[in-house]
Amino acid sequence: MLIVDQYAYSNQLSSVHPVEKMIFSLTTLLIALISNSIIVSVVVIFVMSGLLVLKAKIPKLVFLKLLLVPLSFIIMGLIPIIISVTTSKHDFIVQMSYWGLTLGISSANLITAVELLFRTTASVCCLYFLALTTPMIEINSMLRKLKIPAVFIEFMNLVYRLLFILLDTAHQIKVAQLSRGGYSSIKNTFTSLAYLGSNLLVKAYYRAKKLSLALKARGYKGKIEVLERDHHLSKRNLSIIAVTEIVLVIFSILVEVV
Template sequence: MRIMNISVDYYAHNNSLRESSTGFKMSLCIITMIISVISPTPLIPAIVAVLMTLTILFVADIPASYYLRFAAVPAGFGLLTLVLMTLFFGVNPAATIMGLRVYSDGLQTGLLVFSRIMGGFSCLAFLALTTPVNEIFHELGRLGVPPALTEIALLMYRSIFVFIEEASVMYHAQDTRLGYSGLRNSYRSLGLLAGNLFIRSWLRGETVYRSMESRCYTGSMPSLRKQSMGFRGMAMIILFDGLLVTGLLFTSGVWL
């Protein structure tokens, strides 16, 4: 968990689209995700998933091995949903496999849900892996979200890393002292970790806050990057999402 979270933040600051406009990336993500979610067939969400994945891998230069691990959890839930809907939700049985009925309408619904999950996830993954969180919150502030809400959200996000770091340090300290050498010791060590983690995290949070105050923190964290989307970015979004909407209209009755 610690490696995954730090990797997301690391790649958000170190990718080939890092200098692109935050407004452009957010607009592309949100509009494309909406198109993917409202699609009545799985074709357009599948195309979105493929195109956004290719963009993440070959345009943003995110390593394929990391992205596959990053996408494994939603893909697993999507496949589980597909299987359950195919076997247990439907009224038109199409075949029997190992004593289980396969429903054709359940299969269609499962494919639609799975494609929407992967299409929406690929859009969110594109934003998460190419844009730092503080820039996303700054852009939300420009869109009219109350500053207090964005600042609280940003502080909560940063506190997550303090929490994870404290848990990791305590776990490794217990592990080097054979705290997890047996079942009984494991339960005891886990209880001690859970009991002390809140206090340690609270103290670390206070230390971080005092450090911020000593650096003239006044309740806001301004972003140094204020790039506008520009005409080129707007034209790319209109062209890309316009083609998707056109495909949505012409493939409303097409199923994979």
């Protein structure tokens, strides 16, 4: 089981109605995306992180490790925005010239990159709040109630489950390689990674095929039936969510005006 799935079932907010968590998460996400203020993004990051760590009781190190995964891709994506390449003179803060080309960092590009970094981090925190507090089964249930096509929901559910197969297969191959000294040197590391990559998809394909046969043997006809927990909407929670979002909207407007 993925670590995200483990905490989705065992966190201290698992008993809260999934609709409440989805409304709060997606509304805050929308505010973070619309707002152009770094301050608003920082507030969203602190609010979501605080709720996950203090209220849902997700361990700090676990949350930070999970956050580092998308952050690494975000930072790599920001590099082309920060660094400009030109053949003419430009007002750069830092610049280097090679073979007639000038690589530099301008203040405008740097500000844009910082804004995108905080905005995307705030968005990731909002999505992590939903993912770490709400099991996939309950998200599927909400999507059905929203009249999302069943084909889309089942496809999403099967792809999500196949991630477990892919990761478990990769783990088994890596353990086998480690037992044979596959990562004992830099050369062996690259060789082992090449073998892991070439064998992973083949083995994962056969395991996925076995999963498909197992589903058919159990009467799968395009819809996975699961038991769902009973939840009750809390007027108190909905009121807190409404007040929080209104305050956040007013705060974002005031920040932008100032």
